[in-house]
Structures are given as C-alpha cells and as structure tokens.
Amino acid sequence: MDLSKQVAVVSGSNRGLGKELALELLARGAKVYAGARNPESVDLPGAIALQLDITDPESVAAAAQIASDATLLINNAGSSTGASLLTGKLEDIQVEFNTHAFGTLSMIRAFAPVIEKNGGGSILNILSVLSWLTFGAEGAYSAAKSAQWGITNALRLELAPKKIKVAGLHVGFMDTDMTAGVDAPKSSPKDIARIAIDGIEAGLYEILADDISRQVQQGLAGGVAALYPDLG
Template identity: 60%
Template sequence: MELLNAVAVVTGANRGFGRHLASQLLERGAKVYAAARSPQSIDLPGAIPLQLDVTDPESVAKAAVAASDATLLINNAGVAAGGSLLDGDLGDIRLDMETNYFGTLATTRAFAPVIAANGGGAVLNVLSVLSWLHPGAFGSYSAAKAAAWALTNASRQLLAPSGITVTGLHVAYMDTDMAAAVPADQKTDPAVIAGLALDAVARGDQEVLGDEVTRGVKAGLAG
C-alpha cells in the first residue's frame, strides 16, 4: 500500500518501537493516530493521541470510532510479564496472552471493517523470534507470540478478500525499554527495524525477518 496519505493507527506508540513506527510514518506523509493507554503520554509532534487499551473491549471499540478513517493498523502494543509456566503467577501469564494475543485479535476485529470501508489497506503485527523459538524461561511470552503468529497467518487469508494485506514482523532484541537488561551488542536499532517493517507493508510482504538471529532461527525450523 502507499504510505503517503495513509491513515495509520499505531498501538503502544508512546515509547520504544511504537514511537519509532509512528515517527517514520509521519515522515513518509501518513496521518498517524498514536495510541496508548494514557494518551497524555504521547509527545510526538504531528501525531494524534488516541486512547486505546488493547485489553479493554470498550476502549478498543471507542478507538475504532474515533479513528474511522484508518487504512493501516499496526499492532505493536505488547508486554512481557515474565511469569514461569510451571510455578509463576497465572495472572502474569494471562496478561501476556491478553495483551499480545487477545489484544491483537481485538484491534484487528475492530479495525478490519473500518479499513475495508475505506477501500482497503494493511495490518502490521509486531511479533518476535520467540514466535518460533521457545526457551523455558520465556515460555509465557513465547506462547502468546506463537498464538499471535497463528492469528497473523489466519487473518491474512480472511482479510485478503477485503483488500487488506497482513504483514508479520519477527525480530529478536531491539534497543528499547523491554530489553533494557540485554547487552547492547545483542540488540538492534529499533529505527532500522521500523524502516524495514514499513517498507514491507508498502510492498505488501507477508513477513519481515528483522535481524540475523531471527533469520537464523527461521532457517533452522525444518531441523
């Protein structure tokens, strides 16, 4: 799709990777609704703050009405609660799934009819290398991202007749708050990944492999 004059809704746009996506969309000439649970936290010049909590159905519904001219949805909002699958707090495990999977599902269900009514467009889901790689220490997050990958693939088929493409971004560690404890040499520049992802959306690609780690894991899946 053409990003110039696109109307984008970016969830979790108040900081980190979401802010980079929103900023670069503005640079490319798009209108941007920068969505966050607390819209007052949006400080990006030119962006339109939008209240959106992906775990709150009422909030999602109101956002779809407020951004009724949307042609691009970027499901970026996420959380890594860190609960152990065997003995961790079930509330943390549910939070991972409610945010990363059900939140993405809720926004997709709400905005797909909006995008279709506006002539079609695109959805970009921010996934992870942990959609495919499932280390025990990150089992809860991996399970949620694996579910979001399945959602991405299934919704791509369901939305194609409406003129909506669906792109999945898989990436390992980026230099954001979520990966603050990770050594710098193991992290990629989120601005670079944002550019790759938006280029892929513009081309209508199904998948983006953001870094060498992710490309290596994808290549090894058959083994």
C-alpha cells in the same frame, strides 16, 4: 502502498518501537493516530494522540470509532512479565495472552471493518523471533507470541478477500525499556521501524528484521533437534 495516502493507527506508540514506527510513518507523509493507554504520554508532533488499551474492549471500540478513516493498523503494544509457564503466576501468563493474543485479535476485529469500508489496506502485527523459539524460563511471552503468529496466519487468509493484507514482523531483541535487563545483542528500534515500514510499503506478508530471525526461520525446517540441540 503509497504511505503518503495512508491513515495509520499504531498501538503502544508512546515509547520504544511504537514511537519509532509512528515517526517513520509521519516522515513518509502518513496521517498517524498514536495509541497509548495514557494519551498524554504521546510526544509525537504531527500525530493524533489516541487513548487505547488493547486489553479493554470498550477502549478498542472507542478508538475504532475515532479513527474511522484508518487504512493501516500496526499492532505493536506488548507486555513482558518474564513469567515461566510452569512456575509463573497465572495472572502474569494471562497478561501475556490478553495483550499479544486477545489484544491483537480484538484490535483486528474492530479495525478490519473500518479498513474494508475505506477501500482496503494493511495490518502489521509486531511479532518476535520468540514466536518461533523459546528459552524456556520466560515461556509465557513466547507462547503468547506463538499464538499471535497463528492469529496473523489465520486472519491473513480471512481478510485477503476484503482487500486487507496482514503482515507479520519477526525481530529479535531491540534496545527498548522492555529489554533493559537483557544481556544480548540488540537492534536499534529506529532501524527496525524503517525495515518494518519498508516491508509494508513493498506489500510483504512476512518481514524478517534481523539475522537471528532469518536464522531461526531456516532452523524451523530442522525441527526440535535444530532449534534445541541441547535436548539431545
């Protein structure tokens, strides 16, 4: 994919990984619509600020009308309530699914016809190593990310005949506001953005951004015993 000829829509691009993704795309010559709930919070010279709340169908539909020349969609917007599936507030669990699962699905349903009309292109869903593994205490996030992974796999097949390639990025913790309270090794969002856009440019379906993602992917073959040895 020649990124200098692409028109990208990046959700959640006012900070963190989304902002770095938009910056990387701009540096490679792409036209970028920078989506955010509050477009005034977007500080990206050269990008087009786009009002976008992926959990609001009317906002998504309006964004698809404005960005009618899109050929690349990056579903980056996320949430992290820290909710447990067993004891967390049901509203918090719903936030996770409304964002990662239904929000992603809503974006793809709105933008896939746009991308097809423009001759095809790519969609990148920002997933997580936690779509493959959970630590239990924050199970709502992991479950929603697992659903997003399933959506990625299913729509990859459905959209291939329409010349739309659907990719997924798996990554561990990044040094962003969302993980400020996490005491663990973290990747630089700038580095992850470069890896993600390299993967899109290379036409990859699955992009593993760090060592932990590669290790957990290999562990999937070993089943529960390999992923959760403490269970005995």
